[in-house]
Amino acid sequence: MLIKSIKIFGKYLDIQLVSGFTTKPKPMNTKVDYKRNELVSIFSEKTGWNLARVKFLVSFILTICKLQTVCFTKIAQGLEAKPKTDSNLRRIQRFFAKFVIDEDLIAKLIMTLLPIQAPYRLSLDRTNWKFGKANINILMFSVCYHGVGIPLIWKMLDKRGNSNSKERIELISRYIRLFGTGSIEGILADREFIGNDWIRSLIGDKIHFYIRIKGNMWVYVPGLGEKKAFWLFNDLRLNQYRNYREIVRIDNQYVYLSGVKIYDQKEKKIEFVIIATYCYDCNALIVYKDRWQTETLFKSLKSSGFNMEDTHLTDPERISKLLSLICIAFVWVYQMGVQKHENIAPIKIKTHGRRAYSYFKYGLIFFAHALLCSVLQDIDLAIKILSCT
Numbered sequence: 001m002l003i004k005s006i007k008i009f010g011k012y013l014d015i016q017l018v019s020g021f022t023t024k025p026k027p028m029n030t031k032v033d034y035k036r037n038e039l040v041s042i043f044s045e046k047t048g049w050n051l052a053r054v055k056f057l058v059s060f061i062l063t064i065c066k067l068q069t070v071c072f073t074k075i076a077q078g079l080e081a082k083p084k085t086d087s088n089l090r091r092i093q094r095f096f097a098k099f100v101i102d103e104d105l106i107a108k109l110i111m112t113l114l115p116i117q118a119p120y121r122l123s124l125d126r127t128n129w130k131f132g133k134a135n136i137n138i139l140m141f142s143v144c145y146h147g148v149g150i151p152l153i154w155k156m157l158d159k160r161g162n163s164n165s166k167e168r169i170e171l172i173s174r175y176i177r178l179f180g181t182g183s184i185e186g187i188l189a190d191r192e193f194i195g196n197d198w199i200r201s202l203i204g205d206k207i208h209f210y211i212r213i214k215g216n217m218w219v220y221v222p223g224l225g226e227k228k229a230f231w232l233f234n235d236l237r238l239n240q241y242r243n244y245r246e247i248v249r250i251d252n253q254y255v256y257l258s259g260v261k262i263y264d265q266k267e268k269k270i271e272f273v274i275i276a277t278y279c280y281d282c283n284a285l286i287v288y289k290d291r292w293q294t295e296t297l298f299k300s301l302k303s304s305g306f307n308m309e310d311t312h313l314t315d316p317e318r319i320s321k322l323l324s325l326i327c328i329a330f331v332w333v334y335q336m337g338v339q340k341h342e343n344i345a346p347i348k349i350k351t352h353g354r355r356a357y358s359y360f361k362y363g364l365i366f367f368a369h370a371l372l373c374s375v376l377q378d379i380d381l382a383i384k385i386l387s388c389t
Contacts, residue, residue, distance in 0.1 A: 035379045036062070042387050046109055056095055061329045064306055065364065066371045070322060071310040096318045106324040107153045107178055113331040113386075115338060116145055118183035121287070122175075123149050124193055125294040126163060127301075134314035135160040138323065139167060141175060142297050144188070144290040148360055149297035150334065151327040153178075156316035165198035172201070181205055188291040196251040199276075203253060208278045210288045213250065215272040219257070220249040230272045233259035238270075243282050250276060258284035300360045301326060330360065335385045337363025 039058045040051070047054060063078045064070055076089035114120075121144040128137040137157035142149030155171045157163055172187070186208040194213055202209050215230035232244050241260035248257055258281070259274040275284045301308045306326050313319050337359035341347050348356045357365070370378035 035376065035383060038383050039386070042383070046112070047105060053095075053099060056091065057325065060092070060095075060325055061332075062371055064326065065329055065333060065367050068305065068364065068368065069307045069310050070326065071307075072312070096313070096321050099321070101321050101324050103153070103320065103324060104174075104178060106328065110150070110152055110327055110331055111179065113328075113335060114143060114145075114150060115335060116143070118179070119185035120144070120183060121185050121290055122152075122187050123291050123294040124168065124171075124187055124189040125149075125291070125298070126157070127298040128157075128160070129309050131309075131312065131314055136314070136316075136319060137161075138319075139163045139171060140294070141171060142294050144293045146338075146359060147293055147296060148300065148334065148358060149294035150331050151297060151301075151323075154320070154323060156320050158316060162192045165195035165201075168193065168195075168198050169201045172205075172207075176205065181207055184208070186210055186287060188288055190291065194250075194276075196253060199250065199253040199255070203278060206278075208281075209276070210281075210284055210291075211276050212288065212291075213257075213274050213276050215274060217250065222246060222248070229257065229259075229274050232257060233261060233272055233274065236261040238263055241285055243280065243284065245280065256280045256284075258282075260285055296358065297330075300330065300358070304358075304361060305330070305364060332382070332386060333363040333367055334360045335363065336367050336382055337361070339363075339381060339385060340366050 036058060039062075040054050043049075043057055044051065044054045047057070049057070059079050060075065063075050067074055067078050069075070072089060072092050076085045076092060079088045079092070122141045123144050124139075124141055126137060126139045128135065130136070137160060138154050139157055140151060140154040142151050153171065153175055155163075155167060157167065175184075184207055187202065187210070189209070189211045191212045191214050193211060194217075199209075199211075213229055215228065217229045218226050219229050219232075221227050221232070232248075233242055236242060236259070238261055241258065243258045244256065247254050249255075255276040256279065257274055257276055259272055262271050262273060263269075264271040273285065273288075275288045277284045281287070300306075303309075306329065308323075308326060311319065311322060313322060337357075340362060341359060347359075347362055350356055366378065367382055369375065370382065
């Protein structure tokens with residue numbers, strides 16, 4: 001009886017195969033594919049690249065948004081393309097090895113995506129990490145906006161540690177060439193970004209700046225001689241601030257100083273936050289607070305977003321190419337977070353009074369879900385944001 005049943009079942013299988021009732025692969029979601037073609041058209045218009053390069057750009061950006069990593073092996077598995085994973089990996093490697101990206105074009109593209117108009121508060125900062133023996137060091141200008149810095153232009157430093165005045169001057173000169181000094185409300189920078197030539201170049205271009213200096217830095221105070229900077233604010237009570245009304249000299253440059261005395265909880269000691277400015281500004285300390293937004297940006301590019309440190313690239317030129325694509329994705333996703341918060345579902349406020357997510361993280365979760373689950377309505381919103389800029 002058992003043998004007979006197997007024969008009958010076998011015959012049934014033969015009939016299924018001959019009749020063509022075998023399981024077929026699911027057809028491609030042509031609607032999602034059409035949306036991808038829309039993105040290709042938009043980026044073609046914005047970049048002027050050939051079709052193959054634009055298709056790669058679109059696929060790469062969509063994949064890092066879905067997977068939230070820049071690891072090439074993982075991207076090759078998720079890349080929206082017909083070739084197998086190994087072919088995708090070689091395709092990625094060829095792009096970063098051979099294709100020349102015009103970073104001025106990328107900066108202009110990012111500028112079109114910004115949610116605000118000029119003039120901008122620009123924060124100067126750098127981020128660095130090590131991969132093996134290689135030091136990856138990036139000096140960057142970002143636009144301060146609603147709690148985060150939006151990346152705009154950068155320079156790869158072929159060394160470990162701080163930038164010098166020449167490198168900063170080269171970067172700000174590039175910005176001025178692209179967007180002009182009139183687009184700058186002010187430049188914000190921490191204590192490591194001080195230097196005679198650097199300050200002189202900003203003063204020469206009449207660019208407002210808010211740069212923190214060290215409390216023990218020597219300054220020349222007319223009528224009083226050489227004093228350490230903190231001396232001008234030492235009589236303040238904790239959390240009391242002062243805008244020093246007289247001009248002082250740092251190295252050979254004349255600036256104004258504003259300072260506040262604080263207690264550093266981490267270091268367990270009294271600390272001074274002293275800001276050097278181009279002109280007397282009673283709001284200097286308030287303006288300088290926006291500098292921390294760049295720290296939020298770097299966190300988003302790394303552990304809270306695209307995990308940029310996952311890359312095994314060590315060549316500065318290739319890392320800069322990768323950063324170009326990441327920064328396009330960053331500002332696009334950020335815009336999605338703003339749109340969702342304002343028009344779809346506001347970000348929840350936690351019990352401590354802060355938002356549950358940043359605009360960037362909110363947008364990244366939103367877009368990743370739309371791509372992974374083929375939510376056409378949400379993908380439409382993303383396309384609209386890009387096309388309306």
